[in-house]
């Protein structure tokens with residue numbers, strides 16, 4: 378079964394310009410991306426920098442402050458700033474991430490009109506304080522605009538799928554809602570990554586990746602959040618139909634060093650267990666299982682995001698910085714005092730161990 382599905386991944390053209398891996402992290406994936414919604418949040422809020430990526434999107438998740446005094450937003454002003462910001466970021470990132478699932482859901486209308494989006498923007502602006510982006514037409518518009526930028530920049534779009542927190546309606550986070558987007562000729566060249574093991578829609582994700590060349594999978598959050606049985610069964614479901622070169626490791630690590638450590642530890646153990654079962658069942662030979670492990674844990678992501686040694690080194694340092702930064706914020710919140718920023722992941726781990734809970 379696995380062997381038959383070694384279909385060639387649709388290869389993306391490599392750019393000649395070396396690209397640094399990322400400038401920010403997505404709000405939930407921890408996956409080397411910029412979140413278009415976070416960008417939207419920062420733009421509507423009138424601050425271009427602060428809310429991009431981890432810095433603010435995790436906390437505000439679609440909430441925006443009032444526009445500055447005397448300022449009103451039109452869809453045209455919003456779109457110009459939004460698109461120019463995304464385009465300028467596109468040189469420094471390896472992909473975008475959407476959390477549309479947290480807003481109005483994944484049933485995105487690829488044909489949403491600017492009139493509908495304009496109406497939605499004004500409804501959101503006048504609905505509540507702080508303002509929250511939840512109007513479906515406006516969210517759909519942001520999503521489709523982002524996807525166009527991603528496609529024209531030859532960057533993939535990661536999409537939050539499935540479980541999250543109570544701010545998300547799981548019914549609207551079902552990836553099957555994405556079919557109109559996947560079928561739309563306008564977006565067929567944009568590579569899509571279905572994040573978070575797509576749990577509990579892992580089987581559906583596996584199916585979509587087998588029928589749509591542009592769909593790829595990643596198993597962040599499912600590992601290490603689920604039970605051991607849950608991790609194994611979800612990864613098995615993900616591999617039931619998916620081509621083996623379309624599935625990628627991701628820890629979903631954020632804030633604490635342990636999230637990176639546990640994601641890595643359990644990914645290795647679960648992949649080993651699942652692929653050994655595949656060998657037992659006759660799907661793979663031992664040699665194929667070894668090659669598959671290398672692909673899933675490393676090679677697929679390196680090829681997909683077009684990473685090289687330099688970029689992976691920069692990524693490592695950014696991961697350390699993000700973890701250390703969050704660790705410091707947590708200490709400050711916990712103890713009400715200002716602490717020195719840990720200089721390294723090791724130092725953050727030591728500091729974390731010394732904490733009294």
Ligand SMILES: [Zn+2]
Nearest residue numbers: 405406537572
């Ligand atoms: Zn997410």
